[in-house]
Amino acid sequence: MRRRDRLRxxxxxxxxxxxxxxxxxxxxxxxxxxxALLHLDRPAAFFNALLTEHFVLESARGITVSESAGRSTLxxxxxxxxxxxxxxxxxxxxxxxxxxxxxxVVVLLGVFTYERLVExxxxxxxxxxxxxxxxxxxxxxxxGADHYFAMPAGRHAANELLDIGRAPSWHRLLFTVSSxxxxxxxxxxxxxxxxxxxxxxxxxxxxxxxxxxxxxVIAVAHVAHQxxxxxxxxxxxxxxxxxxx
Numbered sequence: 001m002r003r004r005d006r007l008r009x010x011x012x013x014x015x016x017x018x019x020x021x022x023x024x025x026x027x028x029x030x031x032x033x034x035x036a037l038l039h040l041d042r043p044a045a046f047f048n049a050l051l052t053e054h055f056v057l058e059s060a061r062g063i064t065v066s067e068s069a070g071r072s073t074l075x076x077x078x079x080x081x082x083x084x085x086x087x088x089x090x091x092x093x094x095x096x097x098x099x100x101x102x103x104x105v106v107v108l109l110g111v112f113t114y115e116r117l118v119e120x121x122x123x124x125x126x127x128x129x130x131x132x133x134x135x136x137x138x139x140x141x142x143x144g145a146d147h148y149f150a151m152p153a154g155r156h157a158a159n160e161l162l163d164i165g166r167a168p169s170w171h172r173l174l175f176t177v178s179s180x181x182x183x184x185x186x187x188x189x190x191x192x193x194x195x196x197x198x199x200x201x202x203x204x205x206x207x208x209x210x211x212x213x214x215x216x217v218i219a220v221a222h223v224a225h226q227x228x229x230x231x232x233x234x235x236x237x238x239x240x241x242x243x244x245x
Contacts, residue, residue, distance in 0.1 A: 080111055121178055
C-alpha cells in the first residue's frame with residue numbers, strides 16, 4: 001500500500017495537507033467579543049462577578065476602618081506631643097510663641113482629619129448598603145435562605161450590618177471616631193481663642209468664657225456638618241434603591 005493510502009486510512013494528514021489553502025482554510029485567529037458571549041456561561045459568570053464584588057466591598061470597608069484609625073492616631077499623637085512639649089515650655093518666655101506656632105497647625109490638622117474621617121465613614125455606609133443588596137439576593141435564591149442572611153429590618157442605623165436594636169438618630173453620630181476628633185479639635189481651637197483674647201484685651205474670666213463659647217460653637221458646627229453629610233448619603237442610597245426597584 002502506498003504511503004498516501006496508509007495516511008488516508010489512518011486519518012492522518014501528510015506534510016502537504018497540514019496548511020489548507022484557498023477558501024476552505026480555517027482562520028485560527030482570536031474570536032471576537034460577540035462570539036465569546038455566545039459561549040459564555042452567563043449564570044456562572046454572574047455569580048463569580050457577584051462574589052468578587054462582595055469581596056471588593058468588604059475590602060473597601062476594611063480599608064476605610066484602617067484609614068480612620070491611622071488618621072485619628074496621627075492627629076491624637078500630634079496633639080499629645082504638642083501638649084507634652086508645651087509642658088516643658090510653660091514657665092519660659094517661649095511659651096506663647098510656641099502656642100502661636102503649634103496651635104494653628106494642630107487645629108488645621110484636626111480639621112483635615114475630621115473631614116476625611118467623615119468621608120471614610122460615608123464610604124463605609126455606601127459599601128455596606130451595596131453588600132446588603134447582595135446579601136438580600138443571596139437570601140432569595142432558595143426558599144428559607146433568608147434565615148441565614150440576617151440583616152436589620154425596619155428603621156435602623158446606616159452603618160448596621162446586623163440588627164442590634166438601635167433606632168437611627170443623629171445622637172448616634174456623637175459617638176463616631178470623627179466626632180471624637182471633632183470635639184477634641186474644637187477644644188483645642190477654643191483654648192487657642194481664649195489665649196489670644198487674654199493676650200489682646202480681656203481678663204482671665206472673659207477669656208475663658210470666650211474660649212468655652214467658641215469651642216461649643218465649633219463643636220456644634222462639626223456635628224451639623226456630619227448630620228448633613230449622612231442625610232445626603234441616605235438620600236442617595238434611597239434614590240438608588242427606588243430606581244432599581
